[in-house]
Amino acid sequence: MSKKIETLFIFSFLVLFTLATLYPALNIIGISLRTDDAFQTRSLALWTAESSFRSYFTLFLETDFLTWMKNSFLVSFVVTLTGVVLASTSGYALSRFNFMGRRAVLSSLLMTQMFPATMLLLPFFILLAKLKLINSYLGLIIIYSSTALPFCIWQMKGYYDTIPAALEEAARMDGCSRFSAFIKVILPVSSPALVITALFSFMASWSEYVVAAIVLQDPELYTLPLGLKSFQASLATQWGLYAAGAVVVSIPVTILFISLSRFLVSGLTVGSVKG
Amino acid sequence: MLYENRKALREVCDKYEDSHPGININLIYRETEELRSNFQSAALGGSGPELIYGPSDQVGPFAVMGIIKPLDDLFPPSFFNQFSSNAVVQFQDKTWMVGDGVGNHLMLMYNKDIVSSPPENTDEMIKIGKSLTKDLDDDGIIDQYGLVWNFTEPFFYVPWIGGFGEWFINDDGSPNLNTKSNENAFAFIKSLRDEHRIIPKECDYETANALFKTGRAAMIINGDWSWGDYRDKVDFGIAALPMVSSTGVFPTPLVSTKGYSINVHTTSEKLSHTIDLMTYLTSPEVQLHYMRRLNVQPSSLAALSHPDVQANSLLKQNAAIIKKGRPMPVVPELRAIWDALRGEYQSVLAGTKDPHTAAVESQRKAIDQIKTMNLVIEPGVQGKFIKGLLFLFIAALGIIFWIKKKIYLRSFQENKFAYLMLLPAFLGIMSVIIFPFGYNLIISLSNFSLRTFKDWEIIGFHHFASVLTDGGFYSLFGKTIIWTVVNVCFHVSLGVFLAVMINRTLPAKRTLRTLLIIPWALPQYIAALTWRGMFNQEYGSINLILNKFFNMSPIQWLSQPVEAFSACIITNIWLGFPFMMVVALGGLQSIPKEMYEASQVDGASRWQQFWNITLPMIKPVMIPAVILGTIWTFNNINVVWLVSNGGEPSDLTHILVSYVYKAAFNLYRYGYAAALSMIIFLILSMFTVSFMRRSKLDAVV
């Protein structure tokens, strides 16, 4: 009996905590349903008499939101694909082979996380300008895939470390080359980690603003964060539109996270240290 | 630039494109601050748009950096003569920009439904303000304000310095902040808020704007750009800022122009097209279009004398207000003055400094900052030495490689497969991280700054020395440590706690887990801005909830240093705990149930189980996550920058990385910022290595 009461207690605590956690997210939805002028209100209600979906109509019908969305999907898709391919192969090399420079590579991957990203912008720009990649998705994709890579490689390496080497040895005995053993046997087993890697690569590109702002100049090419930011003017932000945009931008990532949350728990192996 | 203005610009550009087949005008929109930093980067990379449209105060920095062209040789003198003088922006005896309108100045706007006639002087303004600041429904909360404006920003403040007699900047561009007028103006604004209580305690631009638009403020101090927005919502009148009663002088708003400059990289055929386009965009025809559509005060003399302009009563009144103003200075030093003034002014408002000290301090800081901004360290012996050293280093690397090439080659052949698998990722990371890192290393040893934008040289360790000898660095470092430690502690403890709770057999366990991950899923900048809104003193949900359920008086989250820093931390805790929770959940799954059963048989309590089984078992997964979390938190600029609006109040909420951003992009001190980045990098490397050693984790690598 006491156990039941305890469970009930913990359960209600968690429900309350979850609601509190969700409040800011709901708050954006609330703002998106208000008019610009009702932005400052003392009401805590998310839905008021004045609420409407007007901002959403404006967003989709009167702005280039759909184009931005299409662009963002395109960029994120390619980045995700590249990220997964590169992280899965190099993570594998780092997990399975004891080659010269392996330790150096692993440490420098961690080191890359330590340098303030702001200061990388200027050199990025100079590099892209030299390569004539300004205002092209290629430049953006290279930067996005590479910046997400160090973490993803660590992540993949951590996961491979948990897979017994006998598995690909068995495959090689069965007639696979090293590469086909990797593709046919190891990759399918690593799907939880691949999903996580994909998710992180996707996130890295989906909501990135700063780099996109220096690389993309043609409004036709804008990605969602850039478009969203254009609703924000220093002295006259269209808050309703902005919030509606923010909600729509957040939906795909949130859905992805929710649907993949079970992989998150099993596949996130930043920490998995091989004993 | 307002949305409507952007549309109007597109319209005139379309028209131009129609009459000039083969020419395509690409409009790139950037927010003022980003316009500046992005154009700087672009120009340094040798590209960027041909024409730059923006406020006149960016002319100074751009001209000094040499990234825009002087216009004197490109246009005939007659061209410049057709504009009113404040639209032709000159700096150091050259013309750099031509404006397509004049204005951007502050004025008093009043809601005609509430105020019948605008106040003539400040006494009257206070009187009207008091009578109109009301609690309509007697709930102890004010529902209507007499006056609102974005009073914490220097731009919205300096007109009052003029009203008290003196001006904040001398003609030679040096600051003039240690004045009685500045002190009086400080005290005046403070008294409006604290003594007369006719303005809200915290009021940023958005709040002021929204209050006025919804009829919850009688008067607002705002610029001509807002007319279009108010036109359909409020029946408003405009007037000059009311005369300061004690001096009998009118406040002097800054009048500027927004106009066009030409990128220094524009050449040959493109240049002639650009000149033609610029001529068109500043022509009376276009200006009249703007006037009709957006009520912009034209800069073209021809347009000004057009009957439509003459007949426009708003513009007529406006012209009178403009006369009371003073031109916006274009010297690059202005930024340093703004910066020094903003900090001290916000300290006065927060009540941490008295007006006199603040005036003295702001003058000193402004002079200091101008000095550092303009400082050009000439490369001396040390510079040559470092250059030599760099060269030797690269040569040594080459030689070592040459000597050991056999070993490298053998290793390569043995593990060809591994190297090939690694290669693409290596190239990507190399170009995107290693190259910029090397670039920064060199910049950190150079005198790269505003005045040496295009011809910087290696000077040595000066920046490192100046970072390490500056007391400010240590206080920033201290704050960064507090920021990191508090955040990571909360992330981990909250994450582990929730994970342990969720891991029990609970109804709807999966749903709870999924919902708790959402803060992680939301894009950071959206979350940060939302939280900023929630921290608003009067309208933010946090204070509303605290008041409603806990009966607490509102906390000034964003204008007091400690509160503002806490606000940033709270936001970041919210953003970061799900990651740790997920990692901890993963760790918990690997604990066999038997261990708990065994300890239960041994009579261990829940708490003992947690300490003796759960924690040690999840430690191996948590430690790398903690290391990563620490690094990420240490370097997380988004939250601090967005929640505190770039370090407000008074630059007291900066952590190291946000200060790097400020130094590089606001103060143009690239070399210094790069050195600071290198130091951050070293600090984090040392932390990681020692932490890994201590937890015996270097075996992982």
Place this chain on the structure above:
Amino acid sequence: MAGVSLQAISKSFGDNTILKGIDVQAHSGEFMVIVGPSGCGKSTLLRIIAGLETPDGGEVIIDGERKNDTDPSKREVAMVFQNYALYPTMTVYENLAFSQRIRKRSKDEIDKRVMESAEMLKIDELLDRKPKELSGGQRQRVALGRALVRKPKVFLFDEPLSNLDAKLRQEMRLEIKKLHTQLNNTMIYVTHDQTEAMTMADRICLMNNGIIEQIGTPEELYNKPANTFVSTFIGMPPINLIDGEVCTENGSAFFISDGVRINLDKIKNIELFKDLDKHVIMGIRPENLHDNYFAEIKDPENTIKCTVDLVENLGSVALVHSHSGDAHLSATLTTEKIIHPGDSLDLIVDVNSLHFFHQETKERIKL
């Protein structure tokens, strides 16, 4: 059918030398067991045959061809791993068919081969399951099946039974042995368990510390252990080794140590007596010690008077640990007489089954 021949194989990892010049041949169709304590290098040796490790020196010859530089995928060798290494994402059928798909065999052919092996191993009911839905024994069968489908020249087993419980292990032992009789392939089987080695092997290769201690049939290893290591490793319960010396008294030869005195006159071998008055190690297996109480022919000369320390009842027999002087002796005795710790016990030594080893070299003294 193909033999495997290893010549002067050496291998080290860093400073750690694992194999120090191994020469061994598995003849065509032979069931060879490589046995030894953990860390002796036996698994590395197997992996070298498989091609998963490259030897630092020496030759790997399979079916008469040098295979040192041949990729494992091309060696026509199949291997069964200790932890089965089944592909977790594939069904049992797919696991079995995998190697055939890689070789792009026709669907019918694959089907035929898979069904054949599955029936042979009685796993045809399980073909649609995933490995994690199988019991340990079933997984082991699938792992065997995967090798079987290949119809390889040589089968390699790397401690395949060590993850199974005792009963299953015995069952699978028979199963594998039966497979060998059916297929008559060359099989090389690595284990640390001497029982497996003794029961399954045509020949045993006993390794220790990177060298081969002895190669021979199980009987040879049991009856004529080349040194003390082999004698202790083979045989369960392990042999009793007693330090002592050989000397003559009144024209008779004796082995004498503290508490043990044995007349060696029945041994007609001169070799032993070369070492007269020298220290030797005498080995006597527990099964060669008998309780004087039941002996039909008493032999007081070779009876050791012991005190019982501990009795382990194994059902049909009991393992009695006892001592006499400094010498510890364990003996397998019938359980007809109940023996308690502390009892005194007279053990008769079967002199013909004694082993002698040099004290210094630990080598067998040929009798």
